[in-house]
Amino acid sequence: MASERVPNDRLRALLAEAAWTSAAFARAVNSAGAEIGRALSYDRTSVAHWLAGARPRHPVPDLVAEVLSRKLGRSITAAVAGFPDGSARRAGLIGPRGRAGAVARLAELTSTDADPVYRLPLQQSPYLAADHGKPRWRESAARRTGSGVRTAGPPAGRAEVASLRTAVRVFATGLDLHGGGHADAALAAFLADDLVPWLNRPAKEKVRRELLTEAAHLVFVRARIHSDSGFHGAAQLFYVAALRLADEADDVCTWAVILRAMSSQALALNHRQKAVRYGENAYAALPARCPPATRAFVAAQLAVARAAVGRGRDALEVLKDADRAAGESRATGDPFQVYPRAALEFQRAQTLRGLGDVKGAIEALSASSRHRHPDDRRGHALTHAVRTKLSLRTGHVEEACGSWREFLATGAGLQSSSVDAARSELRHEFIPYRSNATVGALLSEQREG
Template sequence: MARPVTNAAFEGLLLAAGYGNAHAAFARQLNHAGRNEGVWRYDAASVYWWLRGRRPGEHVQAAMAETLARKLDRPVAVTELGFGAVESMATCVYPGSVDGAIDTAEQIWTRLAKHLHPQASGTFDSGKALQAALGWRYDLPDEMISRSGRQLVTLTDVQSLYVLADHFTDLDRRHGSGSPHTRALMADFLVRQVTVMLRGTYTEAVGQDLMRSAATLCGQLAFMSYDAGDHATAQQHVTIAMRLAKAANDRLYGAHLLANLATQAVHLGHSRDAARLAEAAIDGAGRAPAAVLARLHATAAAAYGQSRERRSCQLALAKAERALDRAGAVPSPRWVTYFSPAHLAGAALRCLGDLQLYSQALDHSTDALTLASENTRTRALHTALVAVTHARAGDTDAACEWGRTLAQHSSAIRSARVQQRVRELAATLSPQQASPQVNEVLHSLAAMPTAV
């Protein structure tokens, strides 16, 4: 059964212009009107989805208005098309086509580049996250992604994007992503440079690498938004990054992105949905390198630990440990090299603590803090987790000692996730605030900077 039309304004214009039963003809005229933007492949199915709520990019809307104006013999304003403002648009839907992914990427990058108030964007949507997982896992591969547009894109151009992604990743790990200006700067680059490249001229091979690099940048921006507490924007970006990874035929990076979505769901307390997302990532990764599997199973363990499913949690944790033991034997993708024994120890510390197995959890505390120097934010997260675990185990002295360490060494980090861990520690210690040492630690934690 066809879905009901939700954009009556656009439907009315199509009818008035004689395209009511000729959606394919309208799409052909639209492709012709947008020929300077590259090779568009919109068809009757594209029109179907536009009528039912999907919002095309600003440049596509301009071409729509131009096409309809010629048929109606009058000016047509973009505002007449009924798509509304970008700010009111829900863009967590997994796009069905590469063109749809590029259009939506341009929208959300433009939105982030222009607006510096992240909390206005909405909340995380578990239902759309699961739909995105299904689309990524089961949609057919794209038949062709090569394109002919204004700008020629080469492999050298694409390699420069990976260098930029590495730069932003390093900044994120060292300082956190609390400042919206850093994310706005990155989004502005994506709008001005990457969107132009995605609409350029490239072969199939270059196109796949371009899609992969764009997915890497979009995925990094998603993680930065998640760290800043802007959860709707993070979900929007990781959803588009998954679709770009699908276009690149890179199932491993797609699985990594899906695990990031699961990690975000755990952070927000959606443990059952997080477990489903993590298992979908493991299933989609298939016969992956051991380091990738270690990261994916660690994510599943965190989800199961939060939902108090002890057996599943411990099984996933054991699988992650065995996989990480094998990781040095085979090459791994560059984006998973960050996942070290310390990261796995942090995951074990968290999920075993969630299971109230505090002694077992604290056995991992030393390893969780054996981190490379650039992992400043992870060190803060793990330090806070050690303090919280001691507090929940009833060792107030140790909790206060780690709390003081956290306050002293994490003052330069801007991260909503670190702040949440600080609040967890303060809430756990606050019943004993009559104690002078607890009161001192609570005041030190309260003085720590906010994310923005």
């Protein structure tokens, strides 16, 4: 005989505490699902079933926990919300430190990422906007806790460091040229099968720090790939893993770069205050010895985040700092020590857009396109996408059509969820203008394609 459902009194109590109607709660869950690429359509009837004892499928219990955490301002797990045995692990996201060392945590994460069975639940992990972490750089003596490394096998040396540097360049270039879906499984396997074993081998202190820094760089690239694929919860896990590695390496410059990327991710998901907090902490941590390109990279994102929350004067001030630092930077083959002019102009455009200067934003986007390297196809496509939206919203329909054609040309064949989403959004935005002959022709081409 089938067991009777037990009413979920825990969830009912949490909803009452949050002063949420069932319909509003369902909308919040659907919105959190969209952050990780899941199109959900729950309504108040669905919530009524959950309250009666029904258990939704993974990853919904974790999404329920996350939206309740955001609303109530404290950490709620799936079990606390009345859904025991939740599959997503929330531990380790509060900050760059914890009981387990950076390498031990990385080993667990990369083994999951490389396993075909467990990888899907990882990709469906919710983005945690409600964590209470405020990562800040501290002096080494107070910060470092040991990496938890099992030293075994022959010593790691310069050959492993060089291999990691090459891998960083190859996979970062592949992301720009082909999109996040390119060589995705290859990087997952490399991290689990090569990187982690190298980090678990004995090494001289200087070599160990270099290995940890390059490992942080490569894990950072893995996070960007997950983000470009729409797996923002998984990306967040890898960003935090990279942050911990940089912390172990005592590399504040790399640490600031990673936290800056976490600010960008938070802002893309419309968690503005979190984006500002991360951006401020990354900027505050920058020492004088960091390369000028690093300072420009971090400062430019802080300008965007400040503009997004209406801090116009502060945004323009830090954007000037980004300009100064970019002017002092020199070309190098290391992707972590160069900040292309095209990227700076794109951030300038986003800052000006946030401040309501649409004309200035369009001009900056045009400058960004002019300076883009031909191999940065993903960057080209996303720049054209933003320029198209702004031109269309200011009534310059023909100009928007030209940018749209550029977007379609540069984005063709890219394995990028970000580009796919932009393609869908642009098509939707052009529909009200379909009576325009040029727009109608482009829409028709898209239908036939």
